[in-house]
Amino acid sequence: MKVFSMKIIPLLLGTLFLFGCYARQQVHSIPDFTATQFDSNEYASAVDNFLIIMDASSSMDDDYMGNKKFIIALEIINRLNLTLPELLQNGGLRSFGHDKAVSEKNTVLFYGMEPYSTKALKEKLNLIKTSGGTSPMHSALTEAGQDLNGVSGKTAMVIISDGQEAYGMGHSITLAAAQALKNQLGPGLCYYPVIIGDNNKGTDLMEKISGMGECGFATNADTLLTGDGMARFVKDVFLTQKTIRPMAPKDSDNDGVTDNMDKCPGTPHGTMVNADGCPPVTQKPAPAITETLNAQGAWVIDEAYFDFDKAVVKPSAFEFLDNIAEFLKNNPEVFININGHTDNIGTKAYNDVLSLRRAEAVKTYLTNKGIEKNRLACQGFAFSKPVASNKTDKGRALNRRVEIYPVK
Known part of the structure; x- marks a missing residue:
């Protein structure tokens, strides 16, 4: 017996150790969550109404994957509330079961039906603090008929439960209540059960309810605890993407x-x-470029003054600059000074740079036409040499110029 005991004890200890490791591996913490923000300019509500039915009965106090099913249900509703945009849809929250500290009634409409508000739903959800009592899902479905009496349009019903009815009552009474509600609201009602736990009979009940709606689907709660999973659920159930019409070209x-x-x-x-x-x-003959020098002996790019705060050569200057380039090619002994000017808006330091940029823009144009860079010298004079009054728009426009001085 002593030998047997010495052999069997390590075996038992090893088995218990492995079982303990296995049990620990099954505990899943509720994942962190970041809500997806849907743009109301891009999405519209696909439903006119929604009603969340939450199981707060005693079976929801059982553990699932290391967490109480009741806590998972609360977290799913909270994360749904954070993700769903307010789009003028009507919303509601009804629970069933209940600890007596929450309510003496076996089913209560805690929120709605009213225009959906993220803040209001959160406040009412916080009233359901603990689970307890029986599991009368059928009562909640029957009362939901009163909640939704008179509503029109499309209605989404989200049922969050483990699907375990009270006292082995069976599922027939619950399915009958779900069918009666479907008959009342017609094609506009879609069921979206969210299954918490892995009870086979409960899963079967929830899947049968989703099929009864003919337009909904059942979802495992695990998939809705992540930000991406909840975003897909909200998008599939509650939202429709707006048709964005392309804007007419300006x-x-x-x-x-x-x-x-x-x-x-x-x-x-x-x-x-x-x-x-x-x-x-x-087509017009090129002007005699030597005859277009002004009184100061400079070429001014006529009708091509620069826009305010710009250093871009306008297309209307191209022909004139082409003629200057042709003149320079025919007269290789000629060099030019390119002087940039501005109006008096802004600081001197800023306009010093801007006037030089305008001169360099003309230099770049001429070098692109084949004129050697060493024949082109640039200077910026800011607003120190106006040719017109800076008190008028027209005068300031005339001062935003470039003058080109030929030098031999």
Whole structure:
């Protein structure tokens, strides 16, 4: 006996150790949760009404995967509430079972039916603090008929339960109550049971209820505890994506050519334009470039002054600059100074940089036409050399310019 005992004790201890490890492996903590935020500009409510029926009976006090089923049910409703956007749908929360500290009644409508509010549903859910009592799901379904009496449109009923009815009563009375409610509301009612636990009979009951609705489905509670799982459930049950109509292309300058096709934006309204938004090109002889020097001996890019706070050469300057480039090619001994200017809006330091950028933009254009960089010198004078009054829009526009001085 002593030898037998010495051999059997390690075996028993090993078995208990393995069993303890196995049991610990089955305990699953409730995962962390981050609610998905659905944009009300992108989604609309797919339902007009929803009613959550929560099992708060004594069977929900049992453990499932290391957590009380009642706690899992509360957490699912809380996470659903955090994910579901307020979209003018009516909502409600009814529970059944109950510890006497919660209610003497076996089923109570704690919230609704009223326009859904995240805050209001949370406050009412907090009143259901503990589980207890029998499991009269059939009573909750029957009373739900009164909750939903007179509603119209589509209704989603979310039943959160382990599906275990009281005292082995069987499921026939519960299925009959669910069918009666379906008959009352017709095709607009869809059942979405959420199964907590792994009781086979309870799962069978919940799946039969979902099939009765002909438009719903049953879900295991485990899948709704994650942010992604709850987001899929909310999207599938409660939401529909809005049809986003493409915006008509803009025509900012009203020239009959939309902005996405307009190669000459800013063409004045009323100007005749081609399909690309640019005025028709008219062939005209190149001007005698040497005859266009102003009194100071400079070329000024006529009708191509820069926009406010911009250093972009306008298309209307291209032809004039092309003529200057051609002149420089024919006269390789000529160098040029390119002087940029601004109006007086803004600080001197800022306009110093802006005026130089305008000069460099003209230099870049000419170098792209084949003129050597060493023949082109740039300077910026900010607003130190105005040619017109800066007190008017027209005067400031004339001051936003580039002057080109030929030097031999």
